[in-house]
Amino acid sequence: MSNSSEIREPRMVVRKFLAKPQREGVGAVVRRSIGRFELKYFDPFLVLDEFSVSAPGGFPDHPHRGFETVTYMLQGEVTHEDFEGHKGTIRAGDLQWMTAGKGIVHSEMPSEQGTQKGLQLWINLSSKNKMIDPRYQELQSKDIVTVAKDGIEVRVIAGEALGSQSPVYTRTPTMYLDFTLKQGAHLQQSIPRTWNSFVYVIEGEGVFGNSKASLVSSHNLLLLGSGDGLEVWNQSVNPLRFILVGGEPLGEPVAQYGPFVMNTQEEIDQTFYDYQNSVNGFEKAKFWKSTKPV
Numbered sequence: 001m002s003n004s005s006e007i008r009e010p011r012m013v014v015r016k017f018l019a020k021p022q023r024e025g026v027g028a029v030v031r032r033s034i035g036r037f038e039l040k041y042f043d044p045f046l047v048l049d050e051f052s053v054s055a056p057g058g059f060p061d062h063p064h065r066g067f068e069t070v071t072y073m074l075q076g077e078v079t080h081e082d083f084e085g086h087k088g089t090i091r092a093g094d095l096q097w098m099t100a101g102k103g104i105v106h107s108e109m110p111s112e113q114g115t116q117k118g119l120q121l122w123i124n125l126s127s128k129n130k131m132i133d134p135r136y137q138e139l140q141s142k143d144i145v146t147v148a149k150d151g152i153e154v155r156v157i158a159g160e161a162l163g164s165q166s167p168v169y170t171r172t173p174t175m176y177l178d179f180t181l182k183q184g185a186h187l188q189q190s191i192p193r194t195w196n197s198f199v200y201v202i203e204g205e206g207v208f209g210n211s212k213a214s215l216v217s218s219h220n221l222l223l224l225g226s227g228d229g230l231e232v233w234n235q236s237v238n239p240l241r242f243i244l245v246g247g248e249p250l251g252e253p254v255a256q257y258g259p260f261v262m263n264t265q266e267e268i269d270q271t272f273y274d275y276q277n278s279v280n281g282f283e284k285a286k287f288w289k290s291t292k293p294v
Helices: 265-276
Strands: 013-018 021-024 028-034 045-054 059-064 067-075 077-082 087-091 095-099 104-110 115-124 135-139 145-149 152-158 174-181 186-190 196-203 205-208 220-224 229-233 240-247 255-257 260-262
Touching (some): 045 196, 067 077, 067 174, 174 186, 174 229, 196 205, 196 229, 255 265
Antiparallel strands (some): 021 028, 045 115, 067 095, 077 087, 186 229, 196 220, 196 240
16 A cells, blocks of 8 residues: 555645646747746756647757756657757657756757647756756656556656666756556655655646645646655546655755856856857857757
C-alpha cells in the first residue's frame, strides 16, 4: 500500500492554483502555475508550464542563462536545436534536462502534425553554478525507470520512489516523480524535510495530504507545507496522474529578466551585454539560426 519509508508528518496542501491558458512563444498555449503573478518563485523553481503547441507555432530561437530547463513530453514530439550544434527530437514520455549555465540559444519546435503537449520546469542554479558550461541529460521514454506496485505506477524522472532511483544528476538537488494511481490506490512518498515541494495534476482527480480533503482535478498546482512526505488517495473510478516535484531551496537573491536568471541586477545587465555582443558564453549567438522544421 505504501512506499517503503513510513511518513510520520504528512505534508498538507497550503496553497492551490488553477493554471489557466495563456499565449506564449509563437502560437503556443501554456498553462503557467509557477512563474506567474501570484507565485513568482518557489525556491528553487522558477517556472512550471504545461504547454500545448501545433505547427507552424512553437518556441523559435531564444536564449537562456543561469538555470536549468526540464522538458517532459506528454503527447507528440518537439525538435530541439541549439547554437552548439546539439539537435534532437523529444517524443512522448521522453525527458530532456538541459543545464543552460552561462549561456545557450536554442529553439523548440513541433516536429509532427497535430498538438504536441508537455511540461517544462525551470530550476534555478546556485550562484556558483550559474556560469558553468551548458550540458544535457536526455532519457528516452523506454529508459526512464518505471515501477508499479499496489495500484501505483511511478516514472522516476529524478530522485527515488518505490525503491528505484533515476540516473539523472541534479545540480540543484531535485526530485521529479510522475505518478499514476488506479482506483482505490493510496500513496505514501517520502520527501526530504528541508525541501520545498509541489504537485501538479495532469489528469483525473485525487485527494492530497489529508484523506478528508476535497478532490483536486487536472491543471491544479498544489504547494505543500512542511513534513517528511506526501499522502495521496485516488477514490475515483478514473486513473489519477500527477507529478510530485521537490527541491532543496537555494536561499539566494533572484534577479530575473525573461530567460535570464541571476542573483543581482548588475549580473542581468552583464548578461544583456554578453548576449548582445556575443561574448562570455554567447559567442556562437551572432551567426546562428536554427534550421526551419519540415
